[in-house]
Amino acid sequence: MHTTHRWLSILEGCLLVALGIHILNSARLLISGTAGIGMILQSFTDLSFGQLFFILNLPFYFLALRYMGWSFAFRTFCSISLLSLLTELMHRYLHIEVEPLFAAVLGGMLIGFGLIILFRHNASLGGLNILAMYLERRFAIHPGKTTMLGDVLIIIVALTLFEFQQVSFSFIAFAVMSSVVGRYHKPPEWAKTPEMKAVSA
Template identity: 65%
Template sequence: MKTTHRWLSIVEGCLLVALGIHILNSAGLLISGTAGVSMILLRLTDLSFGTLFFLLNIPFYILAWCTLGRDFTIRTFVSVSLLSALSELMKHYVVLSIHPGLSGALGGLLVGFGLIILFRHNASLGGLNILAVYLERRFSIHASKTTLFADISVLIAAVIFLDLSQLGYSLVAFLLLSSVVGRYHRPPKWAQSSLVDAKAN
């Protein structure tokens, strides 16, 4: 029963993130982390977001396997694969027309709450999410701080691709995502116990 609950929650988290990213993509906006890098690369290649997101995450599985364990890595791999598939489906079957300001707000909130669900069930969406979970588990650095740093880095990289209005609306998404993770995310029991062990050592 516990396993079923965990996997259902992971699916729900991926659905929220996929919808949030689709809303942002529909308005030409960005989000942080590996997803944001994938959105930038969309402007430079013919590959889809789902394909780019999946490929960019492959190197991070090594870090996850070596530092966060097999179970976390497997759940993260499934989450990344599921998000990639959902993104492809939404690209073809979900048509949206939303004001960029509302897109930034809704997209940032949906991605933020989706990430919280995944973090609470010992999973992530790869890339900098893996780094955020590792830093939280090993050094007690809250995940919101890592995501905020990722937000700023992606925003700086996006300056050459987006106009000022798109940058502004993307910043709204970044801030709301970081705010949601900062206010609602609490390290789960598996992370708390690891933090205690790390401090003891």
Template identity: 65%
Template sequence: MKTTHRWLSIVEGCLLVALGLHILNSSGLLISGTAGAGMILLRVTDLSFGQLFFLLNIPFYILAWYTLGRDFTLRTFASVSLLSLLSELMKQYVVLSIHPLLSGALGGLLVGFGLIILFRHNASLGGLNILSVFLERRFGLHASKTTLVADILVLMAAVVFLDWSHLGYSLLAFLLLSSVVGRYHRPPEWAQIVMVDAKV
């Protein structure tokens, strides 16, 4: 029962993230982390977002396997694969026409809540999500802080590809995602102990 609940939650989290990313992609906006890097690379390659997202995550599995454990890595691999598949399906069958302002707001919120679900069930969407979980477990650094740094780096790279209005709407998505993770993500007890020890 516990295993079934965990995997259903992972599927739900991936659905929320996939829909959020599709909404952002439909308006030409970006999001942070590996997904944001994939959205940028869409503009310079012939690969789809799903293909790019899957390929970009491959190196991070090594970090996850040796530092976060086999179970976390396998759940993350399954989540990344599922998200890549859902992204391909939504690209083919879900047609959207949304104002960029609403797209940025909805996309950021959906991706943020999807990540919360995955974090709570010991999974992630690879890339910088793996790094954020590792830093949280090793140093007690809250995942929202790592997410914010990733947001800034992706936004800096996006200056080359986006006009100022789309940069502003993407920034809205970044801020809402970071806000959701910051307010709703609760590190496990062992991570909270690490943070207390670090402050002492």
């Protein structure tokens, strides 16, 4: 029953994140982390977001295996694969039109709550979370600094490619997502061990 509950929760978390990303994509807005990089790269390739997101996370599996164990790496791989599939399905079958401000707030909230569910069930969507843990263990760099630097770099790159208003609304999505995770995420027991603290940071 515990295993069933965990995987149902991971599915629900991925659904929320996928819907949030789809809403942001529909308004041509960005989000932070690897997902944001995937959204930017869509401007330069014929690959879909789901395909780009899956490919971009491939290098991070080694770090997940090395520093967080097989169980976490497997759940993360499944979560990333599921999110990639769900975003593909939503892109094909769910067509919506939404104002940028509403998209930023709603999309950021959905992604934030989806991430909370994944974190609480010892899974993630890879990318900067895993990199932050590696840099903390290897070079004693605080995970918060890594994720903040990643977000700042995404904003800077976005400013060179997109209109200022579009980037401004994207920043609102960043802020809403961070606010939700910061206020509602309570690290579970597994996150209190030294090996897993960086994931919940």
